[in-house]
Amino acid sequence: MIDAPTLDGGRVVALASGAGTTLAALLAAHDQPGYPARVVGVVSDRPGAAALDRAREAGVATAVVAPADFPDRAAWDAAVVAAIDVFTPDLVVLAGFMRLLGTPFVERYAGRAINTHPSLLPAFPGAHGVRDALTHGVKVTGCTVHLVDAGLDTGPILAQAAVPVADDDDETSLHERIKQVERDLLADTVARVVAGRVSVEGRRATVVARPVADGARAEGRQATSG
Numbered sequence: 487m488i489d490a491p492t493l494d495g496g497r498v499v500a501l502a503s504g505a506g507t508t509l510a511a512l513l514a515a516h517d518q519p520g521y522p523a524r525v526v527g528v529v530s531d532r533p534g535a536a537a538l539d540r541a542r543e544a545g546v547a548t549a550v551v552a553p554a555d556f557p558d559r560a561a562w563d564a565a566v567v568a569a570i571d572v573f574t575p576d577l578v579v580l581a582g583f584m585r586l587l588g589t590p591f592v593e594r595y596a597g598r599a600i601n602t603h604p605s606l607l608p609a610f611p612g613a614h615g616v617r618d619a620l621t622h623g624v625k626v627t628g629c630t631v632h633l634v635d636a637g638l639d640t641g642p643i644l645a646q647a648a649v650p651v652a653d654d655d656d657e658t659s660l661h662e663r664i665k666q667v668e669r670d671l672l673a674d675t676v677a678r679v680v681a682g683r684v685s686v687e688g689r690r691a692t693v694v695a696r697p698v699a700d701g702a703r704a705e706g707r708q709a710t711s712g
Contacts, residue, residue, distance in 0.1 A: 496523040496680040499575040501583035502530050506537025508581040508602065511669035512676065513544045523680040527573035529566065531585055547573070553585075563588035570595075577680055579672070580634065584613075592636050597684045599634040602672050604664045606630060606646055611639035616661040625651055627660070629668035631675040633684065633691055642691035644684070645675045 498516075502509050509528065516524045528541035533550045541548050549569040556562040567590045570578060580587075580601040591599070605615035607630040612618075619627040628648040633641035647667045651660060675693075682695045 497526045497574060497576045498523050498579055498676060498680070499527045499529060499570050499573045499577075500525055500537075500541075500579045500581040501570075502528060502537035502581045503532050503535055503584040504537060504582045506535065506540040506582065507665065508669060508672060509537050510540055511673055512579065512581060513540065513546070515673040515677070521677060523577065523676050526575065527570070529569050531566075531583070537582065559588065563590045567591050567594055577676065578634075579676060581672075586638060587634065589636065592634060595634070597633065597686065600631055600644060600672075600675065600679065601634050601639070601641070602668050603630045603632065603639045604661060604668060606648065607632060607639055607643060615639075616664065617657050619651065620655065620657060620660065627651055627664065629664050629671055631672055633686070642686050642689055644679070644691050644693060645671055647671045 498512065500509050500512060509525070512525050515521050525541075525544075525546050527547050527549065528537060529549045529551060530538055531550075531552055533552055538548045538550070549572070551562065551565045551569050553562050556565060566587065570591075576598065578595050578599040580599070583601075603611065603615060605611070605619055606626075606628045609624075610618040610622075610627070616627070626648050628646055630643055631645045632639070632643045635641040649660070649664050649667055678693045682693050685692045685694050
């Protein structure tokens, strides 16, 4: 069982390898009044990733941990964790991060790291989820937000949303519609996770809202009555 409370700050570190469209959705969300999370750092494995430019334009600190800069996989794994730890995150979000993370990351951030995937897991895991869905002729696919574990897209599921497959869809058109839904689903899930805690029993993950403190209840009643 995992019971991982998040902390009061709602500090999020995003890991990104590419264009950063998923990251952009998080950055847009964290600027909304009342949104409980804020991206405080972006870590990439690619020094030229456009996601880094998006982060810098938003005033968010960045770090690059390129595998070529390290003598072996173990050293890179340790460096990734160290780069993330600098930002003292409450939650780590894989926002288009294209590398499988190692045991040091999985153990340190168990219950506090989430990923998105463009299919309704456990169907069609891996790098070609959209293509595989089309190949199999499914009529409905979608996206999943799940906890990160040691496997490939195998972590307990936190949220899913369905996307119908049109008769004339190709991989590009279907993936674009999935990404539109995926961004909103991720922003909503991040907000729920940082405002509560994640409880996992076997394969079942639940985001549990925090109880409202007595003082906060009293303030709310006074505000309502006033």
